[in-house]
Amino acid sequence: MAESAAYRTQTSSPLGPLTITGSAHAVESVGWHLDNVVTTASIRSCALLDECARQLQAYFDGRLTAFDIPVAPTGTAFQQRVWQRLIDVSFGQTLSYGQLAQRLDPPTAPRAVGSAVGRNPISLILPCHRIVGSSGDLTGFAGGLDRKEWLLTHEGSILC
Incomplete structure (x- = not known):
């Protein structure tokens, strides 16, 4: 076990x-x-x-842009697929929920992806903060939108 x-x-x-x-x-x-x-x-x-x-x-501290830690999030098979794709979104980049949905095999509905992203148990390492609305709007983040904005600014995705 x-x-x-x-x-x-x-x-x-x-x-x-x-x-x-x-x-x-x-x-x-x-x-x-x-x-x-x-x-x-x-x-x-x-x-x-x-x-x-x-x-x-x-x-x-700005000294690390990619984590090298083994992860084992608990979730459904679909959630696991979505969370695995989060790792592909690099530091300083963002994707919309729709773009992430299209990267799944098979592609799926953005709302289903949004639901899975919202249940991500490993914040930051599985970078759900890098997923934004279709127009680039900051939407949903378990840590709060103020933290999401800070993280994206820290990574250079949002320019002040």
């Missing part, structure tokens, strides 16, 4: 604290503390989660 979410740690970011969970083999979630409250309960880290925290810090 696979080891699941046996480890949990937290890291800071310019946008507030993040919680990282996973096993010794793969990250299973990176999530925002929307209330900016950090708890130290249940923190039990491992080398992989510590490396994930280091890479997140390097990303926020």
